[in-house]
Amino acid sequence: MADSKYDLVVIGSGPAGEAAAMSAAKKGLRVAVIERSAAVGGNCTHKGTIPSKALRHSVKQLMRYNTQSVFRALGEPRRLTFPQVMESVNKVISYQVEMHTSFYARNRVDLIVGDAKFRDANSVEVKLADGAREIITAEKFVVATGSRPYRPADVDFDHPRVYDSDTILDMEHTPQAIIIYGAGVIGCEYASIFAALGMKVDLINSRNHLLEFLDDEISDALSYHLRDMGVTVRHREEYAKVIGTDRGVTMEMQSGKRIWADALLWCNGRSGNTGSLGLDKIGLEANHRGQLAVDDHYCTAVENVFAVGDVIGWPSLASASYDQGRAVAAAIVGRGHRVIEDAPTGIYTLPEISSVGKTETELTNAKVPYEVGRALFKHTARAQISGERVGMLKILFHIETREILGIHCFGAEAAEIVHIGQAIMKQPAPNNSIDFFVNTTFNYPTMAEAYRSAALDGLNRITRL
């Protein structure tokens, strides 16, 4: 057994672990990352964000070819199989792994491939790929072990037609019909992807509306457009039984309905990866979802053990995980730490959705006097040129102070567009003002123009008050 001592050992090489390690190394600490997978990048790169977004991009290109009349001169609409689309996805994953791997040598961070388990608060035992064991000791640890799909015991995930968001990427056939159980962000994103690939999709939601944390108008628009793509959205439904057959899957619902499809994609919740970490050896306990509680410095109940990313639960985003990783490194060295609590929402459905700040419901409940300004993408020159006319930008602003309180957007590139407004919204008073959008010249034609239209629409409503 070798013996190595570090200032900081990070467990997990996803966005949270990588950001913590690189940032701590740049601050002068001697750092190692332990990763159980042979390739760095975490679930983000291999199973979650990157594959799903690359898949969506390819499918969107196909949809554009199939629906825009200009391409008919090149040929008739075409279908691609799921494995064909996955080929381009795997190339993106390889580029990502190559890039992330280069960060380790460049920042002199040791990468140890193996499964880490605490022995005590200053050491972990690492089970290496060849079965050998190594003890690594450190002053401090960051747990960044991420999450995995939650699998209820009464669903047979060994059945070849039953998938979760990890295993769906290995699907070797192209179902004609698929049931997606769980209409959270993952379920809605995959419903868009599969519908665009021409599959018949049943999207099962246990709640009254899709993605209830969104502004109502945006959630309604998502329901409308998913249905418009042929997705059957079923609200207020819970499964009773999942029956795998030779040709597919039948789902019996508590409501008495029976739904059949060639495949089932289960996306109902995630659990933190803490089960094999040996937390009992350091007196730590995860909650029922396998998540660790942390304080404002991302420190767990054990003073030299920190945790960031999906393993601490909300918001469970790659975007926030990168920032939490940098924040925990700052907290460890005692310089420039901040709490990450204002991550925007970026949902890569078709259409794309993005928002930052308060919703109308939140402002109404809080009795904040606000007004709304809207711009429809179809009225902008840029959307008419690109042919992506579905979408809307909506700005919520305070009637008296004119500060921007919330920005909600759906349509092509919504996740980029929202950042224009976010930059203004983050300014201290009086610079956070809706007036910015009417007093600033924007490139033309751009989608930024939608901000001016929405601001004018909103301001016109209050001039008559």
Ligand SMILES: Cc1cc2nc3c(=O)[nH]c(=O)nc-3n(C[C@H](O)[C@H](O)[C@H](O)COP(=O)(O)OP(=O)(O)OC[C@H]3O[C@@H](n4cnc5c(N)ncnc54)[C@H](O)[C@@H]3O)c2cc1C
């Ligand atoms: C389908 C899907 C789509 C998503 N899309 C988006 C999106 O568009 N935008 C967004 O912001 N977020 C998205 N997310 C969420 C995002 O992927 C996660 O928030 C992010 O991956 C969390 O990063 P992390 O570093 O905490 O963990 P992970 O990326 O999960 O990485 C954790 C790493 O720890 C390793 N590990 C675990 N246990 C051990 C151990 N004992 N020893 C050694 N190594 C260990 C794992 O092998 C893994 O590599 C998506 C997630 C899914 C599932």
Ligand SMILES: NC(=O)c1ccc[n+]([C@@H]2O[C@H](COP(=O)([O-])OP(=O)(O)OC[C@H]3O[C@@H](n4cnc5c(N)ncnc54)[C@H](O)[C@@H]3O)[C@@H](O)[C@H]2O)c1
């Ligand atoms: N574009 C993005 O930002 C993006 C994309 C995909 C996933 N993600 C992140 O990944 C995480 C997981 O996404 P998701 O769609 O699986 O989950 P989710 O948290 O959105 O929930 C999915 C569904 O499962 C239900 N659910 C969640 N946990 C449950 C539990 N323990 N028991 C019973 N029901 C439960 C929810 O009510 C919902 O209907 C989310 O936190 C999300 O932020 C983000």
